[in-house]
Amino acid sequence: MMDTVLKVRGLAVDFKTDIGLTHALVDVGFDMPRGKVTAIVGESGSGKSVTANCIMRIIQPPGKIVGGTIDFAPESMDPFEIVSLGKRDPRLQELRGGLISMVFQEPMTALSPVYTVGNQVAEAILCHRKVGRQQAWKEAAEMLERVGIGDIDRRIRMYPFEFSGGMRQRVVIAMALVCHPEILICDEPTTALDVTVQAEILTLIKDLQNELGNSVLFITHDIGVVAQLADKVVVMYQGRVVEIGTVRQVLKDPMHPYTKGLLAAIPGLAPKGEPLATIASVVGDTDISRPYPLISLPDGRQVSMPREQIPGAII
Amino acid sequence: MRSYLISRLLGMIPTLAVISVIVFVVIQLPPGDIVTSTLDRLQAQGVDATEEYVQNLRARYNLDKPLVLQYFYWAGNLLTGDMGYSHLYSRPVNELLWERLGYTLSITVSALMFMWIVALPLGIYSAIRQYSIGDYIMTSVALVGVATPPFLVALVFMHIGFEWFGVSTGGLFSPEYEDAPWSLGRVADLLAHIWLPMIIVGLGSAAFTMRILRANLLDELNKPYVVTARAKGVGPAKLILKYPVRIAINPFISTIGFVLPSLISGEAIVSLVMGLPTIGPLLLTALLNQDMFLAGSLLMWLAILTVVGILLSDILLAWLDPRIRYE
């Protein structure tokens, strides 16, 4: 029996805007194995960030969680369900930044310009533990060094705008890890960075995960990154999960037409000399914009498509 | 930072010098001078001044010297703190100003505090509860507050006070304390009177500040750095105050510098309407009566306080916002 740290079931989120009601998430469900890297892939607008924000409970109006459960089984305390936590439940504040923390896409704007880097990293500690300022700053400095920021005595008193994008993302990572969360959510942490810096940040996240042993939910639209980093893959499309499996299963032997299309659209993998594939909404016999329930297969993977179209489907 | 400060301070000198020339020219513009107006007054009293007396008077005010020299005498006196003589009040300008400075300061500063105490919480509430009933009510009240001239508000208050409650709300003292020496009772009387001008002077700017604060805050509320802070577990109240509010109020704190010139020119009409012994009406009467020494000194002070106020604003802004400080 696999040890599951986070279990998402039937998650549904609506956005009520002037244009109308958008179902951003419809019946999203997946498990995160403890101590492993789970990746969520999908095109822009498929609901990856909304899913992450639900786990942190930082969905802001006009968005609203309209259904589903997120069962969280931390090692340090009793399991609890996240969606039903009351606004004043102390576990909510503990969850954010303490048990689960998050690295965002935009390092240039993710830090307040008017406080020093040290202030903002130390604050994460002060929010969750009863320690003095000095101790918090000391631990902040240690974590900043650990994510690769040198000359720390000087840099810790600098402001975010004095840092490059890659350095800022390191600061955000330090801020996320400084309380030793059990889950680190990375929402496209390298999308806004230069290619060379991207690789450094990915290596950093992977190395720190090996050292600290936390679970990672890694959100990306880049299949290449998934192959490099993840143990398990969740493929999302239009607010739904279309396929779940191990990296090997999903990348080597994709089952859902959308996943196949996604892989065919990668420049490196497509045959040379041919135009890159685009993903149409109808692939083969399957209209992928139509929701089908997830079906579990004997090899552990899950896929959302008509049962008769699943190759070699048993049951 | 230090070299910036020094260069800014040095830069003030030519600015003020140019302004002083302009002010001096303005003083000289109307026909006649303090001597002719003194002679007029004497004549009206039936006294004929001797030629010698006139010469003495001219010599005393350096009016027998060329204009350029007169300017330097005037400017030199200003530099030593002597602002000349008001013939309208027949008293040195220094005395007139000192007497009114205390009241002016207390009304201006208390109005400023009133503005912040009202505008800060209401502006924040209005932004984080955007489109709530409370927000709509405050928006309506604020629009009326911004659109109504303060002297009108003053008149309305005074009318209501007089008609409904039978109290005279003008002035800073009750008649029995008007000319009394300072005592505990007089201080209490001052406090009992000052709240009304404080509200009237502060109301418009409070409404205005609240609206701008709301708009600034709405821009900041969903910025990524706020989301980051929320995701790291900062509690709701601290989150709002430490992150978006801190940035949204920057432009306001920097306007504190503008309070300085308003000590002289601010709300002159309200003070006139309410009979407040502040500096504002002094400037108005000086200009109306061509009391040119008084007017000139006040204009010069207005210029100095404006320049110093702007410098103060810039320093405050640099102190508040590291992005500016490090440029």
Ligand SMILES: Nc1ncnc2c1ncn2[C@@H]1O[C@H](COP(=O)(O)OP(=O)(O)O)[C@@H](O)[C@H]1O
């Ligand atoms: N602030 C918002 N207002 C309205 N709709 C939103 C908002 N945020 C997200 N959505 C809806 O949720 C969908 C998924 O968004 P998101 O999770 O950000 O996508 P991504 O997979 O690119 O992270 C969007 O296509 C949009 O319809």
Ligand SMILES: [Mg+2]
């Ligand atoms: Mg996203």
